[in-house]
Amino acid sequence: DPVLRLSGIAKSYNPGQPNEVAVLRGVDLAVAPGEVVALVAPSGAGKSTLLHIAGLLDTADAGTVAIAGEDMTGLGDRRRTAVRRADVGFIYQFHHLLPEFSAQENIVLPQLANGVSRRAADAYAMELLEHVGIGARAGHRPAALSGGEQQRVAFCRALANRPRLLLADEPTGNLDPGTSDQVFGTLMGLVRDTGLSALIATHNLDLAARMDRQLRLDTGALVPV
Ligand code: ADP
Numbered sequence: 001d002p003v004l005r006l007s008g009i010a011k012s013y014n015p016g017q018p019n020e021v022a023v024l025r026g027v028d029l030a031v032a033p034g035e036v037v038a039l040v041a042p043s044g045a046g047k048s049t050l051l052h053i054a055g056l057l058d059t060a061d062a063g064t065v066a067i068a069g070e071d072m073t074g075l076g077d078r079r080r081t082a083v084r085r086a087d088v089g090f091i092y093q094f095h096h097l098l099p100e101f102s103a104q105e106n107i108v109l110p111q112l113a114n115g116v117s118r119r120a121a122d123a124y125a126m127e128l129l130e131h132v133g134i135g136a137r138a139g140h141r142p143a144a145l146s147g148g149e150q151q152r153v154a155f156c157r158a159l160a161n162r163p164r165l166l167l168a169d170e171p172t173g174n175l176d177p178g179t180s181d182q183v184f185g186t187l188m189g190l191v192r193d194t195g196l197s198a199l200i201a202t203h204n205l206d207l208a209a210r211m212d213r214q215l216r217l218d219t220g221a222l223v224p225v
């Protein structure tokens with residue numbers, strides 16, 4: 001089974017109103033195990049809407065979302081939330097780390113919420129931080145870290161509960177070009193080493209070219225770049 005399958009996804013905002021916007025008009029996508037797909041879209045094309053539907057944060061008007069072969073259509077909020085917490089990791093342009101907690105604690109907390117012991121959560125958080133090259137920064141709060149370091153912590157947090165699918169929206173879009181390039185390399189290394197499947201939105205065609213497959217969101221549907 002694909003890790004993510006979208007079939008005929010349609011979504012409008014303000015349906016039936018004069019200001020209706022049909023954002024998605026039949027999105028089909030299958031992301032294979034271990035595959036990393038680039039989602040290239042100009043601002044306003046609907047990539048956030050698509051990522052939120054794929055990650056079960058929003059529902060489509062039509063079509064189906066299946067995660068690891070399980071059809072999510074018609075499932076209740078409790079089951080959707082459970083699948084999201086267990087199987088999906090999110091990364092945004094801004095890190096959204098909790099400012100009063102250390103880097104390590106930011107990666108420990110989602111694990112504790114998932115029932116992992118403190119000891120195991122601490123150990124896995126350190127392993128992830130070392131993997132992205134910032135083990136020495138584990139005890140620092142986000143404000144004491146550089147922008148690139150903050151994003152690396154956010155990557156570790158997204159992976160803390162060992163998801164099957166990573167959804168990222170401009171994961172290095174807030175960094176200067178040199179740092180972006182380097183931090184993107186770190187993200188790809190982490191994804192490859194953990195065998196994750198990913199859908200990563202970016203405006204940057206050079207970054208997109210480093211992924212397995214490139215798709216563009218064009219008038220509400222996905223087309224090869
Ligand atoms: P992107 O992430 O590609 O910039 P979005 O998915 O955020 O695009 O938005 C796609 C379109 O839908 C935009 O025209 C946006 O203004 C519109 N839109 C997004 N969210 C809403 C909403 N809650 N209500 C009405 N229109 C929205």
Ligand code: ADP
Nearest residue numbers: 052055057081084085088089090096110113158
């Ligand atoms: P929590 O365990 O904090 O309640 P949730 O199940 O609400 O987590 O969310 C799971 C993931 O979805 C988290 O990574 C969170 O950042 C993200 N998330 C939750 N709600 C939203 C939202 N409205 N917009 C974007 N991301 C969200």
